[in-house]
Amino acid sequence: MNNYKIDDILKKALSGNTLKKDEIVDILSLDNENDLNKLYNAAREIRNRNFMNKIFLYGFVYFSNYCRNNCNFCYSRKSNNIERYRKNTDEIIDISLRLKDSGVNLIDLTMGEDPFYHNSDFKDVFNASFEAKKQTNLPMMISPGVVDHDLIDRFSSSGIEWYALYQETHNRNLFELLRKDQDYDIRMNAKLHAKSSGMLIEEGILVGVGETLEDIADSILEMKKMEADQVRVMTYVSHEGIPLKGDVELNKELEFKTIAVMRLLCQNSLIPASLDIEGIDGLKPRLDAGANVITSIILPSEGLQGVAQSCKDIDDGNRSVETVNKILNEMNLKAATSSEYSSYISSRKALYV
Ligand code: SF4
Structure with a gap:
């Protein structure tokens, strides 16, 4: 792409105008360092305008890795022969309290689609x-998989702020390959219902799973259209025993570009830099691309897994707030306070009242 064109597209985004699909594909195709620097600078400028230098920190509690599904990209898929665990209520509360003490802004309670819970309401x-939520007094995100609308309403009316459910792609053919034997529309409608019932929603995609740049552009436009409050992209990480193969080294630059384009289009949405892909070493480039949330902060020695990376950097304590804060300091960024995060949630919810 010539310099004139990239400058024009970035100028358009910096002025607050949305981008068209062919412009998004042009940006996702960038491959020279100079153009990429312009892209990441623009993404950071938009982030800083909306959030200053504040970064939100999410504690992650993957409390059950049992699952009834066989997604072709997932370590926890039913057919994979892995060590399974399910934390009880007291353990979940205890871990959440310790995460709060460590300084996170939100607790993300995530599970596979565990039949034990699905069969017991x-x-x-x-x-x-x-x-x-009551004991930590922190905002909560719940990621229970696809659940009935009635249950979503119960979560909403009990004050749980977020419902996270990732389509992973908005190409229906690719969805069928990734989320084997699952229904695209039921999944999509669950999160749309959560939004209509007053919850904030997180939508997400994977890169490195056979998608095209056009697919990524379609997904970003779809996430913008559905007004997802948090939008995430993760590079697919291969696991032993999983049908789908993927190469993080080959695909991670595409993830960084996708983070930046999401920032250009979903300017006030939250965008995670996940520790679940490359561990702590991968934090800086994702923040440099315009992310403003750090996800998958996991306490060591709790026997908890990540999702994309089951154990990377967990037991050596490298996914802790303390380690993250050192990197934020080096980048002239700052962890947000709980009241700053609560203000964001209130302002975001007020948009839809
Ligand atoms: S991605 Fe979620 S639903 Fe699919 S197999 Fe993994 S835990 Fe289950």
Whole structure:
């Protein structure tokens, strides 16, 4: 792409105008260092305008890795022969309290689609999330997979702020390959219902799973259209025993570009830099691309897994707030306070009242 064209596209985004699909594809195709620097500078400028130098920190509690599904990209898929665990309510509350003490702004309670909960009306999940919220007094994100609209309404009315559910792609053919035997529309409608019932929603995609640049552009436009409050992209990480193969080294630059383009289009949305892909070493480039949330902060020695990377940097404590803060300091960024995060949530919710 010539310099004139990239400058024009970035100028358009910096002025607050949305980009068209062919412009997004042009940006995702960039490959020379000079152009990429212009892109990341623009993304950071938009982030700083909306959030100053404040970065939100999310504690991650993957409390059950049992799952009834066989997604072709997932380590926890039903057919994979892995060590399974399910934390009880007291353990979930205890871990959440310790995460709060460490300085996170939100607790993200995530599970596979565990048949134990699905067959028991989610009573334990509901109690654990409600009690963890009450005792930590922190905002909560719940990621229970696809659940009934009635249950979403119960989470919403009990004050749980976020519902996270990732389509991973908005290409229906690719969805069928990735999320084997699952229904695209039921999944999409669950999060749209969560939004209409007053919850904030997180939508997300994977790169390195056979998608085209056009697919990524379609996904970004779709996430913008659905007004997802948090939009995430992750590079697919291969695991032993998983059908889908992927190469982080080959695909991570595409993830960084996608973070930047999401920032150009979804300017006031939250965009995670996940520690779940390259561990702490991957934090800086993702923040440099315009991310403003650090996800998958996990306490060591709790026997908890990540999702994309089951154990990377967990037991050596490198996914802790302390380690993250050192990197934020080096980048002249700052962890947000709880009240700054609560203000963001209130202002975001006020948009839809
Ligand atoms: S991605 Fe989620 S639903 Fe799919 S197999 Fe993994 S844990 Fe289960």
